Amino acid sequence: MTELLVPILTMTILGFLFSTGLVLAYKKLKVEENPKVERVNEILPQANCGACGYSGCRAFAEAVVHGKAPVTGCPVGGEETAALVAETLGVEAGEMIKMVARLHCRGTIEAARSRGAYSGIPTCYACHLVGGNKQCSYGCLGFGDCVEACPFDALYMGDDGLPIVREDKCTACGRCVDACPRNLFELHPLSQEILVFCRSEDRGPLARKVCKAACIACGICARACPDAIVMENNLAVITDFKKIVPEKIPEIEKCPTDAIGRIHKEEGGDEG
Amino acid sequence: MELLIIFISALLVQNFVLYYFLGICPFLGVSKKIDSALSMGLAVTFVMSITAVVSWLINNLILIPYDLGYLQIVSFILVIASLVQLVEMFIRKISPPLYQALGIYLPLITTNCAIMGLALIAALNEYSFVETVIFGFGSGLGFTLAIVLMAGIREQLDLSDVPEPLKGAGIALIVAGIMAMAFNGFIGMLT
Numbered sequence: 069m070t071e072l073l074v075p076i077l078t079m080t081i082l083g084f085l086f087s088t089g090l091v092l093a094y095k096k097l098k099v100e101e102n103p104k105v106e107r108v109n110e111i112l113p114q115a116n117c118g119a120c121g122y123s124g125c126r127a128f129a130e131a132v133v134h135g136k137a138p139v140t141g142c143p144v145g146g147e148e149t150a151a152l153v154a155e156t157l158g159v160e161a162g163e164m165i166k167m168v169a170r171l172h173c174r175g176t177i178e179a180a181r182s183r184g185a186y187s188g189i190p191t192c193y194a195c196h197l198v199g200g201n202k203q204c205s206y207g208c209l210g211f212g213d214c215v216e217a218c219p220f221d222a223l224y225m226g227d228d229g230l231p232i233v234r235e236d237k238c239t240a241c242g243r244c245v246d247a248c249p250r251n252l253f254e255l256h257p258l259s260q261e262i263l264v265f266c267r268s269e270d271r272g273p274l275a276r277k278v279c280k281a282a283c284i285a286c287g288i289c290a291r292a293c294p295d296a297i298v299m300e301n302n303l304a305v306i307t308d309f310k311k312i313v314p315e316k317i318p319e320i321e322k323c324p325t326d327a328i329g330r331i332h333k334e335e336g337g338d339e340g
Numbered sequence: 341m342e343l344l345i346i347f348i349s350a351l352l353v354q355n356f357v358l359y360y361f362l363g364i365c366p367f368l369g370v371s372k373k374i375d376s377a378l379s380m381g382l383a384v385t386f387v388m389s390i391t392a393v394v395s396w397l398i399n400n401l402i403l404i405p406y407d408l409g410y411l412q413i414v415s416f417i418l419v420i421a422s423l424v425q426l427v428e429m430f431i432r433k434i435s436p437p438l439y440q441a442l443g444i445y446l447p448l449i450t451t452n453c454a455i456m457g458l459a460l461i462a463a464l465n466e467y468s469f470v471e472t473v474i475f476g477f478g479s480g481l482g483f484t485l486a487i488v489l490m491a492g493i494r495e496q497l498d499l500s501d502v503p504e505p506l507k508g509a510g511i512a513l514i515v516a517g518i519m520a521m522a523f524n525g526f527i528g529m530l531t
Binding site: 075082086087093098 | 398402406408410411414415418419422425426429430432433436
């Protein structure tokens with residue numbers, strides 16, 4: 069009987085000693101957490117899907133409380149969750165700038181020259197690996213990897229071979245940004261009017277030859293707005309969107325290939 | 341002299357990672373950046389040193405006198421688990437960024453077999469108290485050395501042209517193997 073009791077007692081006493089030690093240590097080393105984190109965490113859907121860009125609902129809750137993520141950052145919970153989170157934190161959900169994904173290419177089937185028929189696996193990724201189906205090696209491939217990736221049904225392929233963003237449905241989750249093998253998507257504030265619709269770094273004559281909508285690096289826009297637009301690697305790059313004043317827009321719109329300009333040219337027009 | 345040999349052998353010759361192949365999980369998991377590798381190594385060194393001391397006390401004051409040698413593994417698990425909890429609380433209190441950087445690998449020190457191996461090997465070799473302290477500390481430093489060297493190599497690897505199928509874990513394991521071969525050269529120091 070003692071043979072059985074001794075090990076049991078030994079382990080019990082040892083366990084008791086260690087747990088007492090841990091309890092004492094815990095009291096000393098306890099870390100006070102912001103109680104808001106817990107409250108925000110409870111509001112979130114607990115899907116732990118990662119669509120917000122954080123490793124789970126709790127990580128997102130922490131980021132929101134510390135102001136690193138917008139209250140509207142949870143695409144799954146949508147507006148309801150955003151409103152509740154905003155209420156908990158005492159900020160207004162409406163203050164947040166709505167972002168949408170924008171495609172940086174206007175190389176439609178008509179505008180961009182084809183490189184020949186592609187009959188491989190019909191995804192952008194596969195097509196990109198073999199060099200693409202357009203002579204322009206920067207442009208949209210048009211197989212809709214981004215449409216596939218969009219969890220919110222906010223993208224569809226247009227008749228011109230380019231994906232179109234439904235601004236009302238886009239939550240700026242960034243899946244399309246990751247999905248595009250040519251990095252043609254970028255998230256921009258909805259209110260921002262001017263965009264460069266090209267990513268081609270080819271030199272002007274070549275860019276013009278392969279695509280009618282390419283940036284040919286003529287520099288008209290950069291001369292119109294020297295503080296805001298610069299030419300980099302044969303491509304116009306907007307460095308500071310805030311410095312583009314409305315008076316300058318007509319001058320920017322003189323772009324001979326329409327590679328830079330307003331996103332919505334006319335009412336109800338092209339949303340690309 | 342005896343102590344120096346124990347220290348050098350734990351640090352270089354019978355390095356826990358590269359000789360016994362214990363503790364490979366954090367060795368591969370936390371060796372992407374030198375900073376976090378160093379912190380991980382120091383956390384493991386800390387746990388190893390304390391584990392060596394506490395497990396020696398338990399082994400020599402309780403288990404051996406009362407003839408309870410068969411409780412060695414169970415009681416060592418208890419020691420390690422409690423110590424890791426303690427370290428976790430401590431790091432969380434004094435350095436939240438480090439706590440974030442170590443992430444899941446910190447509680448995983450509990451299941452790091454290098455630490456269990458240390459306690460068992462020390463008991464097996466019947467080291468005295470001072471020898472155990474030196475052995476624990478040296479082994480911890482050996483782990484730190486291995487993981488920091490690995491992190492340094494892996495930071496360089498990010499810039500080099502690795503064949504597609506070997507990217508990530510593949511090349512990491514190959515590097516670990518070559519390092520182990522290099523470390524085996526230290527065996528000549530002891531004979």
